[in-house]
Each structure stands twice: as C-alpha cells, then as structure tokens.
Amino acid sequence: MNLIKLEILLLRRSFIIGGGIILFFTALLGSLADYYLNNAELLEAVEQFPDAVIEGFGFHVSVMTSFEGWTSGQIYTYYVLLLGCFAAMWACASIVKDRDMGTDEFLYSLPYSRLHVYFSRVAAQLFLTSTIFLLTFLITVACGFLFSQIESVRTIFFIMLAGYFIVLAFSGIGYILTTLLHSERSAMSAGVGIVMISFLLNMMAGMDETVSWLSYFSLFYVFDTKALVHGDGLSISAAAATLGIYIAGTALGAFLFKRQDVVR
Amino acid sequence: MNVIKMNNLTKYYGKNTGVENVNLSVSKGDIFGFIGPNGAGKSTTIRMLLQLTYPTSGSVELFGLPLHKERPSLRRKIGSLSSEVHYYKEMTGKQILQFTAKSHGLSLQETPVYEYAERFQFDMNKKVKSFSLGNRKKLGILQGLLHEPELLILDEPTSGLDPLMQQSFFQLLNELNHHGVTIFFSTHVLSEVEKLCNRVAFIKSGKLLETSHMTEVKGMNERVIEVTFTEPGDKRKKFGLADIDPYAAFTQGVHYITVRGRLHEALQRIVQYPITDISIHKPTLEQLFMQHYDQKESDGDSR
Ligand SMILES: Nc1ncnc2c1ncn2[C@@H]1O[C@H](COP(=O)(O)OP(=O)(O)OP(=O)(O)O)[C@@H](O)[C@H]1O
Ligand SMILES: [Mg+2]
Numbered sequence: 374m375n376l377i378k379l380e381i382l383l384l385r386r387s388f389i390i391g392g393g394i395i396l397f398f399t400a401l402l403g404s405l406a407d408y409y410l411n412n413a414e415l416l417e418a419v420e421q422f423p424d425a426v427i428e429g430f431g432f433h434v435s436v437m438t439s440f441e442g443w444t445s446g447q448i449y450t451y452y453v454l455l456l457g458c459f460a461a462m463w464a465c466a467s468i469v470k471d472r473d474m475g476t477d478e479f480l481y482s483l484p485y486s487r488l489h490v491y492f493s494r495v496a497a498q499l500f501l502t503s504t505i506f507l508l509t510f511l512i513t514v515a516c517g518f519l520f521s522q523i524e525s526v527r528t529i530f531f532i533m534l535a536g537y538f539i540v541l542a543f544s545g546i547g548y549i550l551t552t553l554l555h556s557e558r559s560a561m562s563a564g565v566g567i568v569m570i571s572f573l574l575n576m577m578a579g580m581d582e583t584v585s586w587l588s589y590f591s592l593f594y595v596f597d598t599k600a601l602v603h604g605d606g607l608s609i610s611a612a613a614a615t616l617g618i619y620i621a622g623t624a625l626g627a628f629l630f631k632r633q634d635v636v637r
Numbered sequence: 638m639n640v641i642k643m644n645n646l647t648k649y650y651g652k653n654t655g656v657e658n659v660n661l662s663v664s665k666g667d668i669f670g671f672i673g674p675n676g677a678g679k680s681t682t683i684r685m686l687l688q689l690t691y692p693t694s695g696s697v698e699l700f701g702l703p704l705h706k707e708r709p710s711l712r713r714k715i716g717s718l719s720s721e722v723h724y725y726k727e728m729t730g731k732q733i734l735q736f737t738a739k740s741h742g743l744s745l746q747e748t749p750v751y752e753y754a755e756r757f758q759f760d761m762n763k764k765v766k767s768f769s770l771g772n773r774k775k776l777g778i779l780q781g782l783l784h785e786p787e788l789l790i791l792d793e794p795t796s797g798l799d800p801l802m803q804q805s806f807f808q809l810l811n812e813l814n815h816h817g818v819t820i821f822f823s824t825h826v827l828s829e830v831e832k833l834c835n836r837v838a839f840i841k842s843g844k845l846l847e848t849s850h851m852t853e854v855k856g857m858n859e860r861v862i863e864v865t866f867t868e869p870g871d872k873r874k875k876f877g878l879a880d881i882d883p884y885a886a887f888t889q890g891v892h893y894i895t896v897r898g899r900l901h902e903a904l905q906r907i908v909q910y911p912i913t914d915i916s917i918h919k920p921t922l923e924q925l926f927m928q929h930y931d932q933k934e935s936d937g938d939s940r
Binding site for chain 2: 375379382383474475476477478479481482483484485486487489631632634635636637
C-alpha cells in the first residue's frame with residue numbers, strides 16, 4: 374500500500390491534468406450531441422469528408438442517429454486517444470522515472486523486492502486509469518440524459534469498456550518499453566508515440582482499400598464500435614486480445630526489470 | 638563472524654571494468670574504510686552489496702547469506718546512503734522519512750529520527766526540491782539510520798557536509814559502533830579513515846590493492862616536511878637533505894622530505910639553516926597510494 378500511495382502521489386499532477394482534459398472533452402462533446410444529431414446539413418457535410426478522416430475520427434454518419442452512435446464516434450475516439458496517451462506515458466515512465474530522478478538507489482535499497490515495486494506501480498496506474506474510465510462513462514451517461522436521449526446505458530458502457538481495454542493494451546506495451554528507455558522525457562515521447570502511431574495507422578487504413586490491412590496493426594481497430602451501437606455485445610476475441618497484450622506486456626516488463634542493474 | 642564477505646567479486650559494465658576479483662571480508666563490529674580515487678570501483682562494490690546490481694562473476698555474502706538472488710528482507714538489517722542522495726522533489730523530508738519507516742514496518746515515532754534531526758539541525762518539513770546537497774545528505778543519513786540497522790553501508794557519506802556536521806556524523810557513527818553496529822564506508826579522504834576506522838582497504842582501477850588493520854597501514858607513521866629555505870635554489874646536496882631522505886624532492890622552491898620515525902633528527906638537521914616556511918604533515922592519500930602502487934608493480938617485476 375505504501376508503494377501504491379507513493380506512485381499515486383508521483384502521478385497526482387499528471388492524473389489531474391489528464392483526467393481534467395478527458396472529462397472536459399467528454400462533457401463538451403456530450404452536451405453538443407443533439408446539436409449535431411439534429412443538424413441534417415452538418416451531417417451531409419461530414420459525409421463529404423475524406424474516408425481517412427471519417428475512419429480516424431469516427432464520423433460514421435450511418436450511426437449518427439442516436440446518442441449511442443454519437444458516443445461511439447465522437448466521445449469514444451477522443452477518450453481512447455487521450456486516456457491512451459496518458460496511460461501509455463505513465464506505463465512507459467514506471468521504472469525509468471526513478472533512474473532519471475536518481476531516486477532509484479533510494480527506492481531499491483528499501484526492503485521491497487523489485488517485483489513488489491513494479492507491480493505496485495502497475496496497480497496504482499490501473500487504479501488511476503480505471504477511475505478516469507468510470508468517470509468518463511458516468512459523465513457520458515449524465516450528458517445523454519441531460520442533453521439528449523439514451524436508449525441503452527448498457528451500449529454506452531460497452532463502448533467505454535472497449536475503449537478502456539484498448540487503453541490497457543497501450544499500457545501493456547508501455548511496460549515492455551519502460552525498462553529499455555533512458556529518461557522520463559523519452560518515456561513521454563514513447564507513450565504518446567505508440568498511441569499516435571496506432572491512431573494514424575487506423576486513419577491511413579481508411580484512405581483506400583489497398584492499404585486497409587494497415588488497420589490490423591492498430592489497436593483502434595480491434596473493437597467494432599458500429600456493431601456495439603447496433604446492440605451487439607462486446608467481442609470476446611477483441612477483449613481477449615487487448616487484455617492479452619496488457620497482461621503479456623506487464624509480465625514481460627516484470628521479467629526484464631527483475632534483474633536489471635541500477636546504475637548511474 | 639563475517640558480516641560482509643566478497644569472493645572474487647567482479648563486475649563489468651559491457652567492456653568497462655567496474656571491479657575485478659575483489660576478496661574482502663568485514664567482521665562484526667568493524668568500522669571498515671574503503672578508500673580509493675575517483676573511478677576506483679567503490680560505488681560499484683557498494684551497489685552489489687545493496688543488490689542494486691548483480692556481479693558478473695564471484696559472489697557476495699551478507700550475514701552469511703549469498704546475494705545471488707534478491708533478499709529484500711535482509712535490507713531491514715542494513716542502513717545505506719548513496720553517494721548522490723536523490724529523493725522525490727515534491728515530497729517533504731518528513732514524507733520521505735515516513736515512507737521509509739513504513740517500508741520497515743515502523744511508524745516515525747518509533748524511530749530515533751527526531752533525535753537525529755535535532756542533532757544535525759535538520760528541518761524535515763521542507764520540500765526536497767528546496768534542499769541543498771548538504772541537506773539532502775542529512776536527509777539521507779536520517780533515512781538510512783532510522784530503522785536502527787546492524788550494518789551500515791555508506792558511499793561517501795560526508796561529501797557535501799560541512800566540517801561541523803561531518804564531526805557530528807562521525808560521533809554518531811562511533812556511538813552506533815559502540816552499540817555493535819558494523820560500518821562499511823567508502824571515501825577518498827584519508828583523514829576520515831584515520832579518525833574512524835579500525836580496518837581499511839585500498840582500491841584502485843577496480844583492483845583491491847591492500848586490506849589491513851589501521852595500525853599496520855604502511856606509511857601511516859610517515860611525515861612529510863615541506864620546507865623553503867631563505868637561501869634560494871635546490872639545497873638538497875648542500876644541506877645534506879639526501880641523508881635524511883634519499884628521494885627528497887625539490888619543486889618550485891620547496892623541498893619535500895619524507896621521514897619515517899626520527900623526526901627530531903631530521904628537524905635538527907633542517908633548522909641549522911635559515912627557513913622562510915616549513916610545514917609538517919602526514920602523507921596525502923595520493924602519496925600513500927603511489928607507494929602502494931609502486932610497491933605492487935615492482936613486486937610484480939621482480940618475480
Ligand atoms: N554505468 C556504468 N557504465 C559503464 N561504466 C561504468 C558504469 N558505472 C561505473 N562504471 C565504471 O566503473 C569504474 C568504477 O566506477 P565507480 O563508480 O564504482 O567508481 P567510484 O570508486 O565510486 O568513484 P567515485 O569516487 O568517482 O565515486 C569506473 O571506471 C567507471 O567508469
Ligand atoms: Mg562513487
């Protein structure tokens with residue numbers, strides 16, 4: 374508990390900034406839903422957007438008929454993008470930040486095992502990420518009830534949960550990288566980088582049939598949010614894939630870190 | 638009983654050598670000085686003792702337990718201080734100390750930390766980012782000692798402390814030692830070792846040169862006389878200084894004469910002539926090192 378509290382203390386500022394931005398965007402987009410959904414002209418204009426933009430930013434006009442559709446296209450995209458960046462940054466910095474601050478000699482000469490430190494960090498980050506996920510879900514639902522109509526809270530929950538699983542997968546990749554990086558700054562770049570690459574791959578895949586295979590390398594593509602809007606349940610295989618990346622990444626990171634030298 | 642035992646301890650950093658084949662043991666109750674110039678391998682050795690790194694080959698034992706696998710609970714018996722002492726900048730000294738106490742399963746009130754803070758005039762309520770190096774070092778001392786460890790492993794503990802604080806710190810170490818605490822510390826300041834240690838090891842370029850009891854350290858009974866005569870120029874021959882020390886040196890108007898025992902005879906000889914300046918001191922660490930080193934080299938050659 375001591376170590377988990379420490380990690381939360383260390384991430385406090387980043388958590389408040391990240392959480393604030395995400396919740397702000399969610400509330401903004403959520404409150405604007407009806408303005409767009411009832412605006413036929415605007416939707417027509419959106420339909421003329423390049424495919425890549427439609428794919429990347431989730432402007433699927435076909436589902437833009439309900440608040441759930443709006444959530445899957447708009448709120449979802451920004452939430453995965455932003456929370457993904459923050460979670461991946463935290464994960465990438467997990468171990469390397471102490472090397473950067475010079476606090477590693479202090480931390481690892483306490484009577485905690487390396488794995489205890491490592492998994493406490495993972496747990497603390499899981500807690501922070503989950504908190505933002507739950508708050509985003511609650512705010513989305515609240516906006517739906519206040520400014521629009523909600524047909525199925527369950528659908529909205531699944532959409533947000535799908536995003537949460539993707540975010541966890543980004544964290545998993547971050548844990549593999551954290552022992553290999555050399556400074557906190559590079560950890561930040563790497564965190565934002567992996568999310569951006571994934572996002573851009575998905576966007577590029579939408580440009581043309583011939584490059585659609587690119588999306589197979591993008592975590593943004595894993596869940597079919599359009600199907601979720603139509604009432605389908607969460608795809609088991611997609612959930613297994615994203616959680617698999619999270620667990621495997623965490624385990625690999627632990628393995629790499631267990632006997633790593635703490636040197637200046 | 639050996640509290641620390643190193644067998645052929647070797648650490649390479651890629652192609653760089655950290656230390657090579659270090660054999661050394663520290664007994665319970667020792668105050669052991671580990672002395673060497675920059676880059677000698679002091680920190681490398683200490684990091685292996687603290688399980689921050691693992692040896693390339695050879696082994697270390699603490700309290701008779703080998704460290705080839707991680708032993709976090711052993712660290713409850715060890716107090717350590719790293720040479721650069723960095724802590725989380727946004728936390729206060731007190732938060733760091735509370736965190737440390739908790740890691741040992743203690744509350745701050747159960748520890749001697751308030752007493753030590755008073756002793757070192759340390760204000761623990763400030764944030765770490767406002768600390769000078771000396772204050773960080775004080776925090777390091779408190780943090781390393783609060784769980785009343787049986788063994789202290791300290792990497793250049795006094796660097797950054799002012800002379801007064803150094804003295805308080807040495808006094809504290811002495812008191813702890815009287816209560817049975819074993820102390821292993823690195824330094825490049827010979828006088829610290831002289832004041833405090835009963836045993837000493839010299840290390841240079843990753844190799845242990847010599848381990849001895851303080852009283853047996855060769856050259857410890859030597860004195861270096863630095864003298865400037867009123868009459869200018871090299872007077873080694875004219876004043877018969879070579880009879881005192883055949884290797885007497887002369888640079889920039891100063892004569893350097895090393896004497897072993899018989900200090901009064903040497904001085905009688907020197908004061909026959911008018912002097913503008915004279916000082917007598919113990920050999921510097923550098924000079925002792927060179928002697929050890931030259932000796933080892935020539936021993937090697939003659940074989
Ligand atoms: N992380 C590292 N990578 C490569 N070489 C290293 C590393 N750390 C130490 N070394 C090398 O190992 C040798 C011993 O270094 P170490 O830090 O143990 O010296 P030291 O005796 O503590 O010196 P100082 O008095 O400067 O603290 C040096 O030659 C150094 O260059
Ligand atoms: Mg050092």
